[in-house]
Amino acid sequence: MQKSVCFILDHLGVGGVQEFILNYCKFVRTRIQVTVVSIFGNDIYSERLRAAGAEVIVLTGRAYGYAAVLDPRSFQAFSTFYRKNASRFDEIHLKLFAAFAYASLMGQWRSPKVSAGLDCNRSQLPFPIQALFWIFARRYRRFYLSKLLWNDYSAFGLRRDRLRDQQYPVTRRNSKTPRIYPKGSAFLSVGRGIPQKGHAEAAALFAELQRNLSGDACLVILGEGPAIDALKATHSAAGDDAISFPGSVDDYDDWLVGATGIIRMAVGEDTNSVIREGILAGKIVATTLEGPGCRELAERGLVVAIDRKDLPASAVRLAEAVTATTPEKREQLKLAAQKLWPEEQAFAMYD
Missing domain, CATH: 3.40.50.2000 (Glycogen Phosphorylase B;)
Incomplete structure (x- = not known):
């Protein structure tokens, strides 16, 4: 049976995480069934993800932002989807802070098939989001973080046996119609x-x-x-x-x-x-x-x-x-x- 992997992230707008998931879908398309769940409606990637063989699900049509993240309806949409569908995935990877927050509030760190992670330095996180990760990150059985940043997050109590080195591929940018700029x-x-x-x-x-x-x-x-x-x-x-x-x-x-x-x-x-x-x-x-x-x-x-x-x-x-x-x-x-x-x-x- 083909392995089923789910990525849940905040939105499909422009970002390095979204690009990583697109590349991953292209890489594993013949071996793994990938589902990408976007909580909010910002969308640059859904067509390309589907073309790469992924199932794409958007939970709400609201634009991503702090107000939308704090809206109880957003959490309800996430919770409803998760409870109905989590059992069909072999692995679930949480990306970006809203997905992490919602899953953590539901206690999903208890599941051995759920992982979370961070893709930035600690100084880039606003204090409330730092506090969120400080409370919950140590609870996950697998937490993805670039090895270069492990010391940066040492105060978060992350156990080394649960940390996974987050490595990054590079998107090969090609163009038959490169932009022509007005200056040299x-x-x-x-x-x-x-x-x-x-x-x-x-x-x-x-x-x-x-x-x-x-x-x-x-x-x-x-x-x-x-x-x-x-x-x-x-x-x-x-x-x-x-x-x-x-x-x-x-x-x-x-x-x-x-x-x-x-x-x-x-x-x-x-x-x-x-x-x-x-x-x-x-x-x-x-x-x-x-x-x-x-x-x-x-x-x-x-x-x-x-x-x-x-x-x-x-x-x-x-x-x-x-x-x-x-x-x-x-x-x-x-x-x-x-x-x-x-x-x-x-x-x-x-x-």
Whole structure:
């Protein structure tokens, strides 16, 4: 009988977790039946997930947000689905905080087939969410967390025999219609529109970079949320057309393949999917060194190190990288990424 695995997550909007699940579905489609349950209605991935062989179930049509998470109707929808369907899955993996909260309130850590996990540094979690994981995470029999972050969460009482190293594959971005940008150098800042993602800091670095590239550069901020809305209003009022705000896009491959590189200045977030995909695509990745993973990449010469306290010097380094990048250098980046993040090893831990 074919094994049945269920991922329950908050939403199917843009995110590294959603991309991981899509890649997983593609990888195991002939061996494992995957069901993806989205609590809220935000949707970028459902069609692609179904095309990859997954069953996709959306529990509510409400947009994801704190108010929706706290709405008793959302919990009721989750609880009703779980009680009716949990028995048909061999494994259930909880992703993102609402799914974790609802399942924990139902005491689902008691089930040996249920796992949970975290995909970010502790500093990225607001205090109430930290408290939620502090109370419940230690109770789960399997908890997925990058080994680089185990010490970061040591105060949460996570038992080493229950921890699983969360490894990450890299999405191979390909495009037959790469985006054509209006400037010679084009950089992306990608992520949700919250302050922790560092879009405002990326814009500040870009202002310095423009001067070093004689104005022949543009910055595209991809994502949605209040922090991006505020940034958009500020730059629109100033008449700054070198920075654009397309929102969330479903053709990210086109944007990345056509770009010169990535500016990633998220606060407290170690190596994420944006960095990994950028390197695999052979792009320049400029990032603050928020953790051991980023520092190792900088030591290997795979990323340009950004010091948020010294943006002028950081912009000089980035401009030099733009000038020095060659086709040979791009190929070296691609090969290094393939060795660092092999797909088989990352997916096997959920088999």
